[in-house]
Amino acid sequence: MKMYIVDSFTNKAFKGNPAAVCILESEQTDQWMQHVACEMNLSETAFLLKNGNEYALKWFTPTGEEDLCGHATLATAHILWEEQLCNDHELRFNTRSGLLTAIRNQDWIEMNFPIELEQEVTPPTELIEGLGTAYRYVGKNRMDYIIEVADETTLCNLQPNFTLWKSVPSRGIIVTSKSDRSDVDFVSRCFYPANGADEDPVTGSAHCCLGPYWQAKLHKEDLVALQLSSREGLLKLRIEEGRIIIQGQAVTTLKGELLA
CATH class of the missing domain: 3.10.310.10 (Diaminopimelate Epimerase; Chain A, domain 1)
Structure with missing residues (x-):
């Protein structure tokens, strides 16, 4: 199973926010994903599973599953394109916060997220x-x-x-x-x-x-x-x-x- 660490919201290594990205080959239990997130010991580990033309995406901290995470989603989109795992113009992620999408705009990635008003x-x-x-x-x-x-x-x-x-x-x-x-x-x-x-x-x-x-x-x-x-x-x-x-x-x- 391929694993990556990506620094998000930066164009310099060792800046921004590091996230682990795990490309799943088959469904795994939440308990297994939690163990992996603890092993990575980063603020977030993203778990990605291809499902037709979309992806199931989950985020885990070392202590539990998250409802929404920006930097790990950015890291996931970055890996899919950089590693040529997907050539689609738009990526579609099914998450606990609904459908999230990402597109490339030159060397920036644009993510479409829900507004969370206070x-x-x-x-x-x-x-x-x-x-x-x-x-x-x-x-x-x-x-x-x-x-x-x-x-x-x-x-x-x-x-x-x-x-x-x-x-x-x-x-x-x-x-x-x-x-x-x-x-x-x-x-x-x-x-x-x-x-x-x-x-x-x-x-x-x-x-x-x-x-x-x-x-x-x-x-x-x-x-x-x-x-x-x-x-x-x-x-x-x-x-x-x-x-x-x-x-x-x-x-x-x-x-x-x-x-x-």
Whole structure:
């Protein structure tokens, strides 16, 4: 069984967010996929099985299955085209979040994802105490909390209390601000301590919420986003017919064969 590691949302090796991609030859149990994800020990491992003209796609962290993952989907599409496993112009993935598609646009990959709107909420005490700084807004969607802070400097200097945040009832916590840079619209950092990843390098699915949030604030249809982890990642976003188009680049860093 072929295995790959791909750095997503970057054009440089060892930047962006690494994901493992496993090309299945036949159906496997969720328990087996969970074991493989633990062995890979990355934030996500994607499992892909061809089904006619479409693909079944699942994502697992070392601790469980995910409903939606952007960087592992990008990694999967990248491998299918780079390894010439598929020459279709459009890839179609059946997932726990419905049908997702991807197309190539020169050296960028465009993924069609659902919008995950947030609603303003009263934040739990652990969330605000763990943030440790003033905030402008707190919202929540079905997966994550989103917090807007004053500026990029505040975001860069953020040192969350992960012990407190582990008790916050959500998949993760997205913290964001308007960018100070002329070529970037907004910046973010994404934290998932309850799922074993204190800070995620680049989180495609978080931008299903961040995209429409900043589109409404900045009144722009096309957005450039930078996730400010130590590895950093660049995304281009476009709201289109009630969906969000997430564009990214990817680099393969490892090819191998799973023997188990």
